[in-house]
Amino acid sequence: MRCSVTRRLPWGTVSSSTAASRPGSAADAAPLSLCAREPHVPAHRLVAEMVPPPRFDSVRFATYLPDPGRPSQTEAVRVLEDFAAGLGGPAATGGAKRGFLGLGRSRAAKTPAGPRGVYLDGGYGVGKTHLLASLWHATPAEPALKAFGTFVELTNLVGALGFQETVRTLGGHRLLCIDEFELDDPGDTVLVSTLLGRLVDAGVALAATSNTLPGKLGEGRFASADFLREIQGLSARFRTLRIDGEDYRHRGLPEAPAPYSDEQVTRTAYATEGASLDDFPQLLDHLAKVHPSRYGALTDGVRAVCLTGVRAVPDQSTALRLVVLADRLYDREVPVLASGAPFDELFSEEMLNGGYRKKYFRAISRLTALARDAQPLVSV
Incomplete structure (x- = not known):
């Protein structure tokens, strides 16, 4: 079952197939939805894409x-x-x-x-x-x-x-x-x-x-x-x-941005060309239906990920899928804007003290960096 991508907004209800009609909107159409995507990656693409991802395309030892x-x-x-x-x-x-x-x-x-x-x-x-x-x-x-x-x-x-x-x-x-x-x-x-x-x-x-x-x-x-x-x-x-x-991503940097309101996230998604907008719990459910190797393809063409209702993940299997998604978003330099719980509350103390703790801390670090990248997208 696909996630619903119908939105109840301050200016009305809009589905993913209906143009946004808010006056002054920078985007003509409703945001994308990761939940509505079921990517299939052919074998030849898997081989062709075995190169460093966009974030690391220009790095060298000298840098x-x-x-x-x-x-x-x-x-x-x-x-x-x-x-x-x-x-x-x-x-x-x-x-x-x-x-x-x-x-x-x-x-x-x-x-x-x-x-x-x-x-x-x-x-x-x-x-x-x-x-x-x-x-x-x-x-x-x-x-x-x-x-x-x-x-x-x-x-x-x-x-x-x-x-x-x-x-x-x-x-x-x-x-x-x-x-x-x-x-x-x-x-x-x-x-x-x-x-x-x-x-x-x-x-x-x-x-x-x-x-x-x-x-x-x-x-x-x-x-x-x-x-x-x-x-x-x-x-x-x-x-x-x-x-x-x-962790170089946070060395000498200010505190991570606090989560935004649902309204701020939704408005930003509609005002940002190529942004996606999804309810976080529904996205977690959808990730269970997509093989983790396809999470990169899941974000093809997405310029920003907007999430409402972020909360602690319910179990370890879900947490590990979220780690892979965080890695692919970081590789592709996709900003993440979210409402709800802050990213350092995604994983329970038990998870952070378990065998996958380093994966979870990496995900928190990367999502926090992407949250900083998303700050300029938010309208004052």
């Missing part, structure tokens, strides 16, 4: 500003620059491919032992995705020979193409970057362990970001001890770079 008090940030840049330079050997189609950092035997020979990639570990807001995207940009290979995607997008690619076709599609790449690497269930553990093993054997270099050390993946979420061999196998494929620091 990353290490905190002078955090030497690990400067060290991470140095190691990743060397890593990118080491991937500058002959293309996969033009000669034998070298091993990790361009050293070792060719891909036609036996795969060398030891790590085949780098793993950026650290808290939210220390610039891990910035560094990962910079690595993608700095790697001297054609875009078609390097891939960038989130963990959930990678697992969805396997679902869309099948395991063997995914190996064939990515096996000729120079580099695979995986953002937000997490293992939330045993099936993903076995799938990803097997997939990355096949890609490493094919000569693909790996780079990943996460808020969890590779040896701790899955901890606190499922019986990870039962899958210890797979988890240890994943850990052995990476050299871990620990990046310390504070």
Whole structure:
């Protein structure tokens, strides 16, 4: 069942198919509704879109500003620059491919032992995705020979193409970057362990970001001890770079804006071209009907997300879906304007102290940044 997109406004009731008639409105039509969208993403689009998202399209190592008090940030840049330079050997189609950092035997020979990639570990807001995207940009290979995607997008690619076709599609790449690497269930553990093993054997270099050390993946979420061999196998494929620091998104910035009224949010949605307007509880229900890998497509063409009635999420499954939506909105630089509860009240204390706590804190950080971005949209 789709969410209702009929609005009872101070100037009357308007549906999504009816033009807004408020005098002085900057928009001729009613806002979009995320709840009315059921995106379907073809497999070829999944592959074509495995590049850094818009927010990170122009980032480079030179634009990353290490905190002078955090030497690990400067060290991470140095190691990743060397890593990118080491991937500058002959293309996969033009000669034998070298091993990790361009050293070792060719891909036609036996795969060398030891790590085949780098793993950026650290808290939210220390610039891990910035560094990962910079690595993608700095790697001297054609875009078609390097891939960038989130963990959930990678697992969805396997679902869309099948395991063997995914190996064939990515096996000729120079580099695979995986953002937000997490293992939330045993099936993903076995799938990803097997997939990355096949890609490493094919000569693909790996780079990943996460808020969890590779040896701790899955901890606190499922019986990870039962899958210890797979988890240890994943850990052995990476050299871990620990990046310390504070959340740069809020360093030295003013307090997050307080939630607006329902009327302010609704008026702003009608006055902003390309804005969406949805009731928050209804949107949460709708997210349950859309695969998380499609949340990016859910926001196609949306220039601002307006939400009324924000409140604490009712359960962990809903919370995790909201985290993915927050990530996709942040990647695409979509401002978020909301009424109701502030974003730091979205998740219960139990959630914030559980196995997914780092995901929840990341979502709060990113949504708060997007709320600041939305402030100029509000009419005084």
